[in-house]
Amino acid sequence: MNKSRKAPDFWLLASILSLLTIGIVMVYSAGSVLGFHDYGDSFYFVKRQALFAVLGLVAMFFTMNFDYRLLKRYAKIGLIVCFALLVIVLIPGIGVVRGGARSWLGISSFGIQPSEFMKLGMILFLSYWLSKEDYRITHFTRGLLPPLGIIGLAFGMIMLQPDLGTGTVMLGASMLIVFTAGARIKHLAGLAAVGAIGFVGLILAAPYRLARITAFLDPWSDPLGAGYQIIQSLYAIGPGGLAGLGLGMSRQKYSYVPEPQTDFIFSILAEELGFIGGLLVLMLFLILIWRGMRVAMTIDDTFGSLLAVGIVGMVGVQVVINIGVVIGLMPVTGITLPLISYGGSSLTLMLTALGILLNLSRFAR
Numbered sequence: 218m219n220k221s222r223k224a225p226d227f228w229l230l231a232s233i234l235s236l237l238t239i240g241i242v243m244v245y246s247a248g249s250v251l252g253f254h255d256y257g258d259s260f261y262f263v264k265r266q267a268l269f270a271v272l273g274l275v276a277m278f279f280t281m282n283f284d285y286r287l288l289k290r291y292a293k294i295g296l297i298v299c300f301a302l303l304v305i306v307l308i309p310g311i312g313v314v315r316g317g318a319r320s321w322l323g324i325s326s327f328g329i330q331p332s333e334f335m336k337l338g339m340i341l342f343l344s345y346w347l348s349k350e351d352y353r354i355t356h357f358t359r360g361l362l363p364p365l366g367i368i369g370l371a372f373g374m375i376m377l378q379p380d381l382g383t384g385t386v387m388l389g390a391s392m393l394i395v396f397t398a399g400a401r402i403k404h405l406a407g408l409a410a411v412g413a414i415g416f417v418g419l420i421l422a423a424p425y426r427l428a429r430i431t432a433f434l435d436p437w438s439d440p441l442g443a444g445y446q447i448i449q450s451l452y453a454i455g456p457g458g459l460a461g462l463g464l465g466m467s468r469q470k471y472s473y474v475p476e477p478q479t480d481f482i483f484s485i486l487a488e489e490l491g492f493i494g495g496l497l498v499l500m501l502f503l504i505l506i507w508r509g510m511r512v513a514m515t516i517d518d519t520f521g522s523l524l525a526v527g528i529v530g531m532v533g534v535q536v537v538i539n540i541g542v543v544i545g546l547m548p549v550t551g552i553t554l555p556l557i558s559y560g561g562s563s564l565t566l567m568l569t570a571l572g573i574l575l576n577l578s579r580f581a582r
Contacts, residue, residue: 223579229505229509229575232508237270237556240482244266246489247477247482248262248478249263250471265559273568274568276565276572277569280576292342295338299338303374330562333566339367340394341527344524347364368388376419381551385552386535386538389530391527393527433547445475453467453469453473456488457494461489461493463489464490469485479560482557486498510526510529512578515581516577517580518580521577521580528571532555535555536555539553
């Protein structure tokens with residue numbers, strides 16, 4: 218491979234920093250009312266977001282400037298640590314329950330989400346494992362099933378919390394890596410059919426998930442229950458119009474949209490900045506994904522290529538699901554919008570992963 222290292226991709230870096238800046242502004246705007254109501258401080262959420270943004274930028278600078286091939290050495294141990302964290306978080310008294318899911322480790326309002334670490338840990342491990350020259354993923358039992366078994370185990374442990382949203386993102390990014398590594402379409406198609414049946418089973422096994430599906434199809438069937446979030450989100454987006462009501466002028470953040478600074482922050486952004494603001498955010502994500510895929514296609518290293526695909530897939534799947542939920546095209550799943558939504562471990566881990574992508578861009582043609 219080309220061993221000379223150049224400057225990181227400008228457009229990739231610019232899109233990341235632009236989205237992060239917009240995110241910090243919107244976390245303040247969307248969360249100021251709730252912050253003042255719950256904590257007596259309108260800056261409660263944005264101060265924490267800024268803190269984790271700084272930590273994330275430091276991590277991004279580090280992962281952007283070392284030899285990414287060294288990650289191969291830590292891929293196995295990293296995955297083992299991630300699995301250990303998933304076990305620990307399920308232990309009553311250690312794992313913290315928030316929003317009905319035992320998915321946090323930490324004290325008070327500060328904590329980490331082990332499932333977020335698993336997303337990046339799985340991407341690193343699969344990229345390392347499937348890039349070996351002697352690995353034949355085209356063979357079903359010896360090639361495809363082993364990585365799928367590990368992916369399935371991680372997904373199952375995340376579902377024990379339960380956290381369908383994060384599990385879906387990890388699953389989607391992992392399957393993109395498997396597909397890019399050369400898995401046969403007929404094998405994946407058969408497994409997709411089995412997976413669809415299992416997915417339906419997961420929905421039917423939990424009444425609240427089934428309620429979200431029915432609310433997605435007809436939110437007005439339960440406007441004060443399962444359909445409440447979607448209805449209030451659409452009430453925010455509609456009045457935004459072309460140019461929005463103005464930054465800070467949202468009405469729906471006044472205890473109408475639940476947790477407006479996290480999963481549904483895009484609806485507040487659309488209300489305040491309008492179609493133009495929403496389109497700008499989507500364009501920035503498209504630039505990030507485009508430049509990231511360009512890195513994957515032009516780097517002379519299989520490990521680096523699969524790693525880029527996984528990171529871009531993690532971002533892309535998360536963006537599609539989050540915005541799909543906010544505009545009523547998908548059932549509510551509890552997924553944040555990368556770099557925009559409020560979140561400590563998710564923001565720091567995302568910037569760390571994007572630092573690796575920037576690192577890869579330094580070796581791409």
